[in-house]
Amino acid sequence: MYLEFWWFLTVPIFFVIGWVASRWDRKKNRLRKQTKLKDLEKLVLFLTEENHSDAVKLLQSIIKDYERSFHLQKALGIMFRRLGLFDRALEIHAALLSMRKVDSTFLDSILIDLTKDYIGAGLYDKAYQALELIENETYYYQALELRLKINQRLKQWKPALKTLENLESYCGEEYENLRIHFFCELIENGATEYKKKLKEKNPDHRRAKELLSNKKIKISLEHGDFICNCCATKFDYFFWKCHLCETWDSCERLSYDNN
Numbered sequence: 001m002y003l004e005f006w007w008f009l010t011v012p013i014f015f016v017i018g019w020v021a022s023r024w025d026r027k028k029n030r031l032r033k034q035t036k037l038k039d040l041e042k043l044v045l046f047l048t049e050e051n052h053s054d055a056v057k058l059l060q061s062i063i064k065d066y067e068r069s070f071h072l073q074k075a076l077g078i079m080f081r082r083l084g085l086f087d088r089a090l091e092i093h094a095a096l097l098s099m100r101k102v103d104s105t106f107l108d109s110i111l112i113d114l115t116k117d118y119i120g121a122g123l124y125d126k127a128y129q130a131l132e133l134i135e136n137e138t139y140y141y142q143a144l145e146l147r148l149k150i151n152q153r154l155k156q157w158k159p160a161l162k163t164l165e166n167l168e169s170y171c172g173e174e175y176e177n178l179r180i181h182f183f184c185e186l187i188e189n190g191a192t193e194y195k196k197k198l199k200e201k202n203p204d205h206r207r208a209k210e211l212l213s214n215k216k217i218k219i220s221l222e223h224g225d226f227i228c229n230c231c232a233t234k235f236d237y238f239f240w241k242c243h244l245c246e247t248w249d250s251c252e253r254l255s256y257d258n259n
């Protein structure tokens with residue numbers, strides 16, 4: 001009877017221990033949630049400030065709690081790319097491609113990212129291969145834009161004209177200025193058969209006019225101080241397309257105030 005009495009006393013003791021433990025757990029969970037929320041707030045702030053280097057560090061620590069979040073992984077890859085760490089970006093995006101339970105639209109969005117990573121890394125063949133794998137209509141426009149970017153980087157002007165045609169028929173509008181520049185690039189590289197097309201398209205375009213005329217003094221050969229009005233990079237020669245931000249017709253001559 002004596003033993004049974006003591007057993008009876010242990011019941012409230014275990015109850016109190018259990019209650020204290022559950023309160024402790026709840027407090028810990030609340031603190032963990034508050035920390036996560038603060039981290040997310042900081043992440044948004046870093047991204048808003050375009051502080052990619054701190055954002056990457058924080059996201060890497062946040063991601064440990066969300067290893068199955070494909071979107072966070074994708075975002076981390078994008079941030080690595082923005083920092084110029086193309087190998088890390090490729091590693092993450094390529095790993096996401098092998099994940100199961102990912103729908104085909106998300107897979108295509110990863111292929112778009114992979115293409116951008118490959119372009120950044122200068123691996124254009126791989127970039128083309130990634131584009132070939134895209135299946136969904138949702139990413140057709142982005143895929144065409146990226147293809148056109150690679151065509152131009154590689155100075156593949158005939159394929160660029162073909163991509164431009166596809167882009168125009170998809171958007172329902174004409175990119176006349178780009179077509180003229182592509183014609184001019186082809187003519188300058190010896191494909192003189194494009195002169196007729198250039199005359200038909202717009203002989204009054206500044207570059208077309210210069211190319212079709214027999215003028216000895218050409219603006220495209222001028223030296224001096226020039227600036228890209230898109231990215232503000234300075235050059236000491238005239239350019240039709242900025243070598244840095246790849247914008248056409250962004251060249252302006254710098255005029256200095258002598259006073």
Ligand SMILES: [Zn+2]
Nearest residue numbers: 228231242245
């Ligand atoms: Zn530029």
